[in-house]
Amino acid sequence: MGKFLYFAYGSNLLSKRIHLKNPSAVRKCVGKLKDYRLDFMHYSNRWKGAAATIVPTPGHTVWGAIWELDDSHLASLDHQEGVHQNMYFRFDANIETTEGNLITCKTYQQTESPELLNEGESLPLDRRPSELYKSVILEGAVESGLPNDYIEQLRKIPSVPVKGELNLIEALEKSN
Template sequence: MFADTFLYFAYGSNLLKRRIHINNPSAKFLGIGRLDNHLLDFIKYSEHWRGTSATIVPNPGSHVWGAIWRLHNDDMPALDKQEGVESNWYFAKNVDIMLPDGSQTVCRTYQQTINPPIRKPGEELPVDRRPCITYLDCIVNGAIECKLPEYYIEELKKIPNNGQEASPSMIANQNGIESYTYFVKYVEVLTPYMGTFKCRTYLQTIYPLPRGNRDPIPAERWPSWGYKEFIIIGAKQHGLPPYYIRFLRKFKDNGDEGCIRSDCLLVRYGSNQPCLCRVPGLIPRKPLKLNLKADRERKLLPRPIRSVDIEEPEKKRSKKKLTF
């Protein structure tokens, strides 16, 4: 049943659920466990954390509490990368974990490749081996979230820090989805053949300042040339209305090409591969000519606020002589 999964014992920052789910979306919390004959310690300095990171050190008579996660085997490379196995920061090993009911299970965990000197009972953590405030908060909050024993949480709170905060990028990653650029929203979308659907889409967490109908987009908000081309090629590939493609072309860009390799691959894929988003069957694959005016009269679409930037060019009217 669980042949395609493995158990992972987390004792550091991955105690926090939103932290482990950033790189390992399949992680499922099973419970807590205790690793005997090991001691929680700190040794290697991390530039991102701006302090040392946690490790376990074999030490008879000591123990480390942690969380047990079940992950899919496909997530193992991502977990190894997060723990720095390729860079020789940590190495993976299987350990026997004691469960609260007295039984044991085998879990995968990670230990740093360098072991710190064993500290004597009651000896304070040296200044050069202290973690940052952010890292300790991550461990303590994760311990509380996983409901580790109260005495162990109190021991974690007593660990001294170096007075530093983690780098902004690491703080953003730790905050998880709360710091993401977009948020999820469900909207009703009218399709040309299959009626109305409720779809999932994404909006940026920061709204731009409102503009008038005829106000241009400020230069600091122009997209790159590459990003604009991505949108236009996709619009053509999926057969969006020609007037809307012309509307997209009117957007000004900042001239930046962006990732040239991505641009080339996108153009090649968009030129050689057919659009696969349409439902097969009787639905024609030719671009649909929408009659928006008729749809508005039938109250299928709201009447938009027109702008000179998106209006269609008026057809030339034949001048007729007036007779009196």
């Protein structure tokens, strides 16, 4: 059975999340995608806020986890990311590991890209992740061992409260 590498920068940083539908996933290392920025766009019913995406932007960097998965899980990963709904598309990206090696990984980007904000401009309300989704990303970032300064950038992302009761386990189960 073949395997592929996947660069996760959002909720799939967290092992509990990725393993729901992709039990073969093994975190190999962390890496960075150069000349892209992390942003949020399109409301997600699953997370009750805007979902993460990456956007080509010179001079920016997105850190993430590099997972190795069995080829048999590519379809479930595509489905989880909403490829069938034309929400995201999959592409191969060159990721630089902390050792300085370049490796090719599959990753996902929303089909529409949000506009770059001006310096000092705050993320509009409709582009903010929910507190719950942001907490999953942060927990995954810490668990994956992303750089502390990047984790601090993630902490500063403005979020919106989740309306009603929803805990992490419920959110993860609903994310299937």
